[in-house]
Amino acid sequence: MKITTNVFGPETTLKKEVFLELESPTLREVLGILAGQHGAAWKRILKEDLSLEKGCVILVNGRNVSSLQDLETIVHDGDEITFTVLMAGG
Amino acid sequence: MKGICGRLLEVDLTTGTTKDMAISQDLFQKYLGGRGLGARLLYDLLPAKTDPLSPENVMLFMTGPLTGSHVTGSSKFVVVTKSPLTNGWCDSYSSGRISVELKKVGYDGMVIRGKSNHPCYLRLDGSRVEIRDAGWIWGKDSFETERMIKENEKDPSIGVSSIGPAGERLCRFACINSDLYRQAGRGGVGAVMGSKNLKAIVIRGEKGLEPFDRKMIVELNRKNYQRAQSSQVAQARMKYGTSLTLNITHVGGILPTKNFQYGTWEKALEKIDSVGVYKSNRGHKSCISCFIHCSLVTEAADGKYKGASIEGPEYETLAMFGSNHLIDDLPTIIQANILCDKLGMDTIDAGNVIGFIMECFERGLISTSETGGLDIRFGDPEASLAALEMIAYRKGFGDILAEGVRAVSEHIGKGSDRFAMHVKGMGFPGYEPRGAFGSGLSYAVSPRGACHRRAWPPAKEILGNYPPYTVEGKAEMVKGLYDENCVLHSLLVCDMPAKFIPLSLDDYSQYFRAVTGETVSRDDFLAVANRIETLIRMFNNREGFTREDDTLPYRTLHEPLLDGPAKGQCIGEENLHRMINEYYELRGWDASGIPREETLKRYQL
Numbered sequence: 001m002k003i004t005t006n007v008f009g010p011e012t013t014l015k016k017e018v019f020l021e022l023e024s025p026t027l028r029e030v031l032g033i034l035a036g037q038h039g040a041a042w043k044r045i046l047k048e049d050l051s052l053e054k055g056c057v058i059l060v061n062g063r064n065v066s067s068l069q070d071l072e073t074i075v076h077d078g079d080e081i082t083f084t085v086l087m088a089g090g
Numbered sequence: 091m092k093g094i095c096g097r098l099l100e101v102d103l104t105t106g107t108t109k110d111m112a113i114s115q116d117l118f119q120k121y122l123g124g125r126g127l128g129a130r131l132l133y134d135l136l137p138a139k140t141d142p143l144s145p146e147n148v149m150l151f152m153t154g155p156l157t158g159s160h161v162t163g164s165s166k167f168v169v170v171t172k173s174p175l176t177n178g179w180c181d182s183y184s185s186g187r188i189s190v191e192l193k194k195v196g197y198d199g200m201v202i203r204g205k206s207n208h209p210c211y212l213r214l215d216g217s218r219v220e221i222r223d224a225g226w227i228w229g230k231d232s233f234e235t236e237r238m239i240k241e242n243e244k245d246p247s248i249g250v251s252s253i254g255p256a257g258e259r260l261c262r263f264a265c266i267n268s269d270l271y272r273q274a275g276r277g278g279v280g281a282v283m284g285s286k287n288l289k290a291i292v293i294r295g296e297k298g299l300e301p302f303d304r305k306m307i308v309e310l311n312r313k314n315y316q317r318a319q320s321s322q323v324a325q326a327r328m329k330y331g332t333s334l335t336l337n338i339t340h341v342g343g344i345l346p347t348k349n350f351q352y353g354t355w356e357k358a359l360e361k362i363d364s365v366g367v368y369k370s371n372r373g374h375k376s377c378i379s380c381f382i383h384c385s386l387v388t389e390a391a392d393g394k395y396k397g398a399s400i401e402g403p404e405y406e407t408l409a410m411f412g413s414n415h416l417i418d419d420l421p422t423i424i425q426a427n428i429l430c431d432k433l434g435m436d437t438i439d440a441g442n443v444i445g446f447i448m449e450c451f452e453r454g455l456i457s458t459s460e461t462g463g464l465d466i467r468f469g470d471p472e473a474s475l476a477a478l479e480m481i482a483y484r485k486g487f488g489d490i491l492a493e494g495v496r497a498v499s500e501h502i503g504k505g506s507d508r509f510a511m512h513v514k515g516m517g518f519p520g521y522e523p524r525g526a527f528g529s530g531l532s533y534a535v536s537p538r539g540a541c542h543r544r545a546w547p548p549a550k551e552i553l554g555n556y557p558p559y560t561v562e563g564k565a566e567m568v569k570g571l572y573d574e575n576c577v578l579h580s581l582l583v584c585d586m587p588a589k590f591i592p593l594s595l596d597d598y599s600q601y602f603r604a605v606t607g608e609t610v611s612r613d614d615f616l617a618v619a620n621r622i623e624t625l626i627r628m629f630n631n632r633e634g635f636t637r638e639d640d641t642l643p644y645r646t647l648h649e650p651l652l653d654g655p656a657k658g659q660c661i662g663e664e665n666l667h668r669m670i671n672e673y674y675e676l677r678g679w680d681a682s683g684i685p686r687e688e689t690l691k692r693y694q695l
Contacts, residue, residue, distance in 0.1 A: 062342040064555055085326045089405075089589055
């Protein structure tokens with residue numbers, strides 16, 4: 001399956017495509033794999049134990065996972081996962 | 091109570107006279123300053139049903155108790171008046187040197203009424219107050235006006251706030267410019283100034299007020315600066331400014347696209363978002379008295395507008411002139427921003443009304459025979475920019491567009507009101523409510539019209555853990571956001587550092603103590619916010635507003651969003667009414683939106 005990842009923070013990266021040898025995994029499983037593949041920008045958002053750094057959240061298809069099933073949220077082929085700081089205002 | 095002067099400057103432009111108006115300490119304690127004190131004064135000073143563009147309308151330039159104190163984000167002022175765009179309550183905020191200088195001169199604010207029989211400007215220099223002839227700057231754009239005044243004064247750091255040609259011609263979304271790139275943008279406050287023949291306000295003070303505990307202010311600033319340095323949110327904001335918000339609204343499906351038909355726009359990415367704007371960044375700036383440099387100076391790198399430079403564009407401009415017009419060319423947006431600032435117009439309402447006309451063209455509701463030959467289509471940058479000039483100078487069809495999106499839809503008719511995206515006449519800012527229902531409630535009940543400054547629901551519905559497409563808990567959520575911002579806008583500090591350092595009301599309680607010597611708790615602040623919001627409701631009720639005005643456009647209520655995570659969503663009448671009912675109840679207002687007797691008693695109104 002293919003997913004897309006974004007990181008919005010002091011370092012911003014957009015639309016990185018990631019191919020996973022999984023079928024309908026949980027977000028926890030996906031993060032476990034991504035942990036070894038991403039650079040410093042991503043690591044500023046997520047800690048080694050997959051908990052979030054202060055002021056950061058994960059969105060799956062534009063929804064904060066805490067309003068879904070948190071790390072047990074099922075990730076599907078084509079989904080977009082965004083790691084972002086809690087921006088405010090425009 | 092330290093931090094306040096205890097008086098306002100009252101100016102009557104009809105008679106050319108000025109005098110002092112004493113403000114009791116009790117009023118500051120009940121309303122703080124800024125929005126709150128402005129609400130009390132406007133309610134008391136403005137006769138009901140006054141024409142906003144008549145000499146009888148009152149303009150209040152208000153500071154707050156923290157203004158001029160070196161508390162971070164405290165160089166702001168608010169213009170409180172009756173809006174020519176909505177015919178109701180208006181509070182329009184801006185950073186600007188005049189706020190600090192006004193306090194140095196010894197005033198907490200100014201009350202301006204009447205109409206000069208010739209173009210004039212108000213000049214305060216130390217204890218000297220003058221109303222001077224402005225014939226030599228009338229007709230000049232805002233940038234040129236400020237440059238000429240500073241040159242004339244031989245003082246590049248004097249405070250100058252002015253209007254451009256749009257304000258002179260009473261465009262109903264004309265703004266007031268300060269320090270070149272800062273605007274009191276919303277609600278048409280520039281037109282009110284223009285209606286009084288008041289071109290500019292020029293202020294030079296001498297010595298600031300002595301705060302209660304200067305050392306404590308320095309210590310709090312130092313501590314909060316360190317917090318900002320370790321906050322990823324603050325670091326991201328200082329690097330990208332508000333442009334990063336576009337990436338979030340796109341991902342969340344609430345990016346206004348093609349006059350709010352869609353909620354995402356892939357073509358915006360890396361062109362007019364954080365990545366695109368950062369590539370054109372030529373430096374960062376901060377407002378006076380703020381250690382957060384969240385403003386980006388950008389320069390068009392290529393194309394027709396190569397070299398054009400501005401402080402901005404902010405997210406609202408990127409959304410309203412970018413995705414909302416299907417324009418993915420950053421230099422064009424920079425140029426649009428420059429034109430709006432120079433000519434003196436709100437980029438949100440300007441972008442909104444042009445987007446509306448683009449859809450009218452697409453649907454065949456108007457033709458070039460009605461627009462003086464101008465063919466305004468989605469994705470056409472030249473037409474978008476040409477329309478701006480027409481609006482500011484009220485040339486041809488621009489004369490109609492300058493009335494704002496509600497009036498334009500009434501002029502065109504043919505069902506165009508269904509996609510005229512406004513509340514109470516004020517155009518939607520850059521957030522699509524169908525992808526975040528709380529934004530819909532926030533727009534609907536806002537006393538100044540569709541407003542993103544009273545609350546910023548995406549923080550809760552996209553980035554927070556509130557499910558976005560439901561109504562449960564949204565009234566309480568919106569009220570909480572409103573009340574917090576009401577406190578900040580009455581103290582009068584920028585709400586941005588509060589959001590991304592972040593600073594809580596407890597932090598501001600400490601700052602308040604340091605400046606004024608008064609001890610006010612978070613709960614005390616929130617009680618004041620409740621009083622202020624109910625008083626503003628009373629103002630609008632007196633002006634004839636009813637529950638019927640707390641509504642949303644047909645598109646938002648009934649047309650399913652066409653793409654993105656919120657595809658298929660619309661808010662619906664029933665959902666909106668439920669949220670409004672709950673919101674009124676939380677405020678202590680009856681089902682018609684009229685404050686109950688016990689509410690008035692509770693808030694001593």
